Amino acid sequence: xxxxLISHSNMAVGMKxxxxxxxxxxxxxxxxxxxxxxxxxEITKVKKMVEESSDEQFIxxxxxxxGSVNNEMIQLLKNxxxxxxxxxxxxxxxxxxxxxxxxxxxxxxNDLKSIIADSREALTDINELLKEERMSVNDQIL
Amino acid sequence: xxxxxxxxxxxxxxxxxxxxxxxxxxxxxxxxDDMAANDExxxxxxxxxxxxGVKLNIFSVDTAIKNISKIKKxxxxxxxxxxNTHSTLLFAKEYKDLKQINYGGIxxxxxxxxxxxxxxxxxxxxxxxxxxxDMGINLYxxxxxxxxxxxxxxxx
Numbered sequence: 001x002x003x004x005l006i007s008h009s010n011m012a013v014g015m016k017x018x019x020x021x022x023x024x025x026x027x028x029x030x031x032x033x034x035x036x037x038x039x040x041x042e043i044t045k046v047k048k049m050v051e052e053s054s055d056e057q058f059i060x061x062x063x064x065x066x067g068s069v070n071n072e073m074i075q076l077l078k079n080x081x082x083x084x085x086x087x088x089x090x091x092x093x094x095x096x097x098x099x100x101x102x103x104x105x106x107x108x109x110n111d112l113k114s115i116i117a118d119s120r121e122a123l124t125d126i127n128e129l130l131k132e133e134r135m136s137v138n139d140q141i142l
Numbered sequence: 143x144x145x146x147x148x149x150x151x152x153x154x155x156x157x158x159x160x161x162x163x164x165x166x167x168x169x170x171x172x173x174x175d176d177m178a179a180n181d182e183x184x185x186x187x188x189x190x191x192x193x194x195g196v197k198l199n200i201f202s203v204d205t206a207i208k209n210i211s212k213i214k215k216x217x218x219x220x221x222x223x224x225x226n227t228h229s230t231l232l233f234a235k236e237y238k239d240l241k242q243i244n245y246g247g248i249x250x251x252x253x254x255x256x257x258x259x260x261x262x263x264x265x266x267x268x269x270x271x272x273x274x275x276d277m278g279i280n281l282y283x284x285x286x287x288x289x290x291x292x293x294x295x296x297x298x
Contacts (some may be wrong), residue, residue: 130187142216
């Protein structure tokens with residue numbers, strides 16, 4: 001399986017760079033910066049890649065629902081049932097997918113669902129969390 | 143049982159939480175660092191970043207040493223994280239059978255010598271590392287499980 005990160009400009013490429021630092025390089029993850037100087041070559045490349053390997057699972061992460069990158073990727077869902085498309089990518093999502101993909105051939109719908117739920121929860125107001133979390137003293141006892 | 147032991151001035155952070163915890167199957171993390179243990183706010187922020195399902199302790203070096211017999215009996219796969227070579231040496235002398243220490247992050251300081259991108263040691267830290275080495279402990283530099291492992295013992 002392959003994970004494709006694609007965004008308007010460099011977000012996806014930066015995301016991949018950060019993944020490399022935290023969890024390590026992984027050749028099954030590719031990233032594309034679309035529309036820099038009006039370039040649509042990256043969009044075409046991704047479409048071609050997916051259409052050429054119809055047996056392989058692709059998980060595509062895009063930046064924004066309603067954005068043109070995601071609008072373009074939606075087209076792929078018409079004829080390719082090997083594609084899962086998720087928009088609104090964040091680092092926890094990309095990271096969990098990378099780690100999961102190293103242990104399985106295919107990410108199941110259920111796994112995907114729970115990874116998305118976790119990543120959504122990872123968006124956190126730390127000020128609020130600190131108010132709730134007094135140091136859990138229980139953990140301090142061996 | 144102690145599965146993994148690391149020196150990292152940043153203590154718990156992304157590389158530790160998401161890479162090492164996972165690759166080593168860690169079930170409990172014990173942070174051994176006087177500064178962190180004596181700073182309630184720091185402790186709270188570290189406890190917020192712990193991975194779900196993993197237990198966390200934050201001990202001063204003294205407290206950790208007092209608890210050595212308990213630590214030895216822990217059934218879980220344990221990761222020890224020290225903030226610096228000094229705490230590591232104090233603990234290692236009492237614990238006696240540490241086998242390996244991962245040098246993950248020690249920042250550059252005035253007069254320190256660079257051993258890798260993320261490891262810079264002062265004369266004192268080199269001395270402390272030599273003492274660890276003389277105890278027969280394998281010292282190696284490695285950022286994350288998928289990056290290159292570099293022996294440190296013979297470079298000191």
